[in-house]
Amino acid sequence: MSYTLAIAAKAPIVAYPALIAAAFINTQTDATVKIDFIDEKDVEGASSKLTKGDESFKGDQVLDKLASDFPSVLIGAEASKEWIEFGQNELSVKDFKKLSVSLEKLDAHLNYRSFVLGYRTSLADIAAWGSIRGNAVMTSIIRNQTYINISRWFSFLETDKRFGGVLALFTEAIAEVRKQAKAQATSSGKKKETHKANFEINLQDAVDGQVVTRFPPEPSGYLHIGHAKAAILNKYFADQYHGKLIIRFDDTNPSKERVEFQDSIIEDLRLLGIKGDRTTYSSDYFEKMYELCIQLIKEGKAYADDTVQEKMRQERMDGIPSERRERSVEENLNIFTEEMKNGTEEGIKNCIRAKMSYDNPNKALRDPVIYRCNLTPHHRTGTEWKMYPTYDFCVPIVDSIEGVTHALRTIEYRDRNPQYEWFLNALNLRKVHIWDFARVNFVRTLLSKRKLQWFVDKGYVSNWDDPRFPTVRGVRRRGMTVEGLKNFVIAQGPSRNIINLDWSVIWALNKKIIDPIAPRHTSIVNPVKIHLIDGPEKPVTEKKPKHKKNPDVGEKDVIYAKDIIIDQEDADSLEDDEEFTLMDWGNIIITKLLKEDGKVQSIEAKLNLDGDFRKTKHKITWLADTEDNVEVDLVDFDHLITKDKLDEGDDFENFITPDTEFHAAGLADLNIKLLEVGDIIQFERKGYYRLDKKGESGKPYVFFTIPDGKTVSKYGAAK
Numbered sequence: 001m002s003y004t005l006a007i008a009a010k011a012p013i014v015a016y017p018a019l020i021a022a023a024f025i026n027t028q029t030d031a032t033v034k035i036d037f038i039d040e041k042d043v044e045g046a047s048s049k050l051t052k053g054d055e056s057f058k059g060d061q062v063l064d065k066l067a068s069d070f071p072s073v074l075i076g077a078e079a080s081k082e083w084i085e086f087g088q089n090e091l092s093v094k095d096f097k098k099l100s101v102s103l104e105k106l107d108a109h110l111n112y113r114s115f116v117l118g119y120r121t122s123l124a125d126i127a128a129w130g131s132i133r134g135n136a137v138m139t140s141i142i143r144n145q146t147y148i149n150i151s152r153w154f155s156f157l158e159t160d161k162r163f164g165g166v167l168a169l170f171t172e173a174i175a176e177v178r179k180q181a182k183a184q185a186t187s188s189g190k191k192k193e194t195h196k197a198n199f200e201i202n203l204q205d206a207v208d209g210q211v212v213t214r215f216p217p218e219p220s221g222y223l224h225i226g227h228a229k230a231a232i233l234n235k236y237f238a239d240q241y242h243g244k245l246i247i248r249f250d251d252t253n254p255s256k257e258r259v260e261f262q263d264s265i266i267e268d269l270r271l272l273g274i275k276g277d278r279t280t281y282s283s284d285y286f287e288k289m290y291e292l293c294i295q296l297i298k299e300g301k302a303y304a305d306d307t308v309q310e311k312m313r314q315e316r317m318d319g320i321p322s323e324r325r326e327r328s329v330e331e332n333l334n335i336f337t338e339e340m341k342n343g344t345e346e347g348i349k350n351c352i353r354a355k356m357s358y359d360n361p362n363k364a365l366r367d368p369v370i371y372r373c374n375l376t377p378h379h380r381t382g383t384e385w386k387m388y389p390t391y392d393f394c395v396p397i398v399d400s401i402e403g404v405t406h407a408l409r410t411i412e413y414r415d416r417n418p419q420y421e422w423f424l425n426a427l428n429l430r431k432v433h434i435w436d437f438a439r440v441n442f443v444r445t446l447l448s449k450r451k452l453q454w455f456v457d458k459g460y461v462s463n464w465d466d467p468r469f470p471t472v473r474g475v476r477r478r479g480m481t482v483e484g485l486k487n488f489v490i491a492q493g494p495s496r497n498i499i500n501l502d503w504s505v506i507w508a509l510n511k512k513i514i515d516p517i518a519p520r521h522t523s524i525v526n527p528v529k530i531h532l533i534d535g536p537e538k539p540v541t542e543k544k545p546k547h548k549k550n551p552d553v554g555e556k557d558v559i560y561a562k563d564i565i566i567d568q569e570d571a572d573s574l575e576d577d578e579e580f581t582l583m584d585w586g587n588i589i590i591t592k593l594l595k596e597d598g599k600v601q602s603i604e605a606k607l608n609l610d611g612d613f614r615k616t617k618h619k620i621t622w623l624a625d626t627e628d629n630v631e632v633d634l635v636d637f638d639h640l641i642t643k644d645k646l647d648e649g650d651d652f653e654n655f656i657t658p659d660t661e662f663h664a665a666g667l668a669d670l671n672i673k674l675l676e677v678g679d680i681i682q683f684e685r686k687g688y689y690r691l692d693k694k695g696e697s698g699k700p701y702v703f704f705t706i707p708d709g710k711t712v713s714k715y716g717a718a719k
């Protein structure tokens with residue numbers, strides 16, 4: 001009996017388990033399961049459909065049917081039931097929260113196990129492995145070893161052809177589907193669809209068109225890569241659901257905030273390609289929050305406390321109630337609305353605390369402070385207020401009032417989630433879904449404002465936009481693209497584990513974005529001259545593609561001449577009489593090689609353009625030695641600190657890398673003059689570079705090396 005399995009190639013979660021089961025049957029039995037890839041999001045409403053004679057089965061039934069027809073191949077159907085359901089339900093969701101819970105469960109289960117059940121592959125492995133493979137977000141997590149046990153099990157099974165081979169089959173089919181779609185689009189004259197990352201992740205209870213997310217930076221500094229993650233995720237979900245993103249300046253602490261920072265944050269967001277649908281300010285709600293605080297006090301849910309700070313901290317630690325906890329409503333109201341509001345001597349001594357609990361195991365619930373006096377004028381409201389709501393009080397209220405449906409914030413706030421909900425309940429405000437994600441940490445990188453300021457003050461870096469800084473400005477200047485950052489952030493998605501990432505991870509993603517579009521140019525460092533005896537009498541200029549695989553990148557001028565230059569390093573690798581290849585020109589044969597102290601000084605050679613470039617050992621980049629060449633300064637950088645992860649108690653000042661900036665002077669092709677600051681190119685056989693400054697009045701064009709996640713730099717660490 002033969003079977004046909006139709007797979008929806010564009011399904012949000014591709015039916016890999018069914019595909020793998022088919023591979024088991026096809027390789028181990030005489031039966032045949034014919035596989036059809038359908039270029040659609042579903043096959044009759046399901047991700048797969050199995051046909052056997054007149055019968056057909058869809059979705060979850062497919063695996064059941066195959067297992068019951070081939071029990072000796074797809075073993076363990078009974079025992080695997082729980083795991084099959086787990087695979088089909090819990091690993092095939094796109095909800096961040098659920099996913100990480102499921103992954104944690106599977107990871108723990110696989111500790112000391114090679115297979116999900118017993119000692120050989122069973123249907124349980126097929127269901128779990130296939131579900132993970134089909135879920136685009138998860139594969140990157142698996143690759144990056146966030147869940148060690150899953151990663152080990154996953155790669156182990158991948159080496160099995162029935163698992164890994166299916167992938168190749170699918171990849172080919174997808175490539176075919178894409179090719180056809182592209183051909184169709186081109187022939188019908190439609191604009192080519194740009195390749196866009198689509199991670200297909202769902203938020204809890206999200207309704208298309210109604211999702212509102214927010215990014216609430218405090219205007220007290222520049223954005224760094226951690227903020228970028230929050231901003232990008234919020235923007236991503238707003239877009240995915242055709243909803244709205246609110247940029248909210250959380251300006252509730254006048255001692256730290258300034259107008260300049262507000263402007264710089266808007267600029268930083270622009271560099272990330274993020275524009276909010278609305279820009280708001282927490283300070284717009286001071287009056288409202290004042291009223292809500294009065295409401296809490298009146299209902300006996302908040303009190304004024306003048307316990308000195310040290311003692312209050314100790315009491316909170318020890319779970320002891322404050323002596324002021326039972327003050328009367330009248331007294332509390334008077335202190336809040338008269339003394340604190342006027343910023344009197346008595347007012348300044350007090351703060352308002354929410355009456356949640358004094359001894360809850362979650363310390364965030366031990367009567368948090370919600371209002372404090374501060375006499376510093378506010379950059380928007382001036383001296384109108386002498387007291388300000390705290391972050392803890394302000395955020396849930398403003399989220400709720402502004403219509404935020406999903407508040408995405410980093411996991412450090414997780415302990416404060418119950419507090420957030422307490423405020424909304426106590427004040428009878430609309431609920432907001434909270435979703436927390438892992439903070440990003442990078443090795444050998446400091447994010448603290450104070451520490452970064454120290455590097456600026458001591459002159460280790462030029463400013464906050466220094467390419468060695470983890471600020472948005474810094475990484476953009478170093479050559480990070482918005483797409484690269486975005487893909488990185490989304491790929492990190494459901495993981496809640498705070499890991500210390502190597503920068504190579506993010507740079508490798510960036511490379512994938514820039515490689516297909518970066519124009520190719522040539523630069524020569526420490527030039528050595530080659531005289532081509534039979535080279536062209538006069539320089540000849542020809543148009544050549546800037547990118548061999550992507551004609552859309554355009555053309556550039558290449559000059560062919562009798563005298564050319566190559567890198568000293570390349571010259572030193574050559575031998576007498578050697579035939580080698582000049583890239584994109586042809587072979588030449590050395591007739592004279594002048595050396596001094598082991599270094600090649602100059603070369604004479606003759607053309608052998610019919611020579612076979614596949615037979616030469618060296619393929620070398622070159623430039624015509626003409627006045628047209630442009631002077632360049634190629635700059636590379638190292639991390640500012642020497643230790644991957646500073647421990648508690650380490651003083652970062654003891655781990656400063658002595659040299660972190662490296663310059664190489666060189667010459668580059670004339671096309672460089674047409675570049676604009678910010679353009680990203682590749683210098684062939686050297687790497688990717690971003691133009692940081694155009695050359696003028698005798699100064700060279702300054703290019704910064706863009707790490708590609710692979711190159712190990714001269715000074716050690718992978719960049």
Ligand SMILES: *[C@@H]1O[C@H](CO)[C@@H](O)[C@H](O)[C@H]1NC(C)=O
Nearest residue numbers: 107108109110111112148149
């Ligand atoms: C497997 O996972 C558990 C729980 O996450 C962890 O403690 C253990 O070290 C892991 N085992 C291996 C072999 O990596």
Ligand SMILES: *[C@@H]1O[C@H](CO)[C@@H](O)[C@H](O)[C@H]1NC(C)=O
Nearest residue numbers: 140143144491492505508509
């Ligand atoms: C995972 O790590 C590998 C190697 O470090 C890297 O190539 C890949 O891009 C990373 N993927 C994600 C999504 O971080």
Ligand SMILES: *[C@@H]1O[C@H](CO)[C@@H](O)[C@H](O)[C@H]1NC(C)=O
Nearest residue numbers: 337338339340341342343344
């Ligand atoms: C606070 O200021 C208001 C308005 O200026 C004034 O009427 C009130 O008496 C002041 N209260 C205290 C305690 O100073």
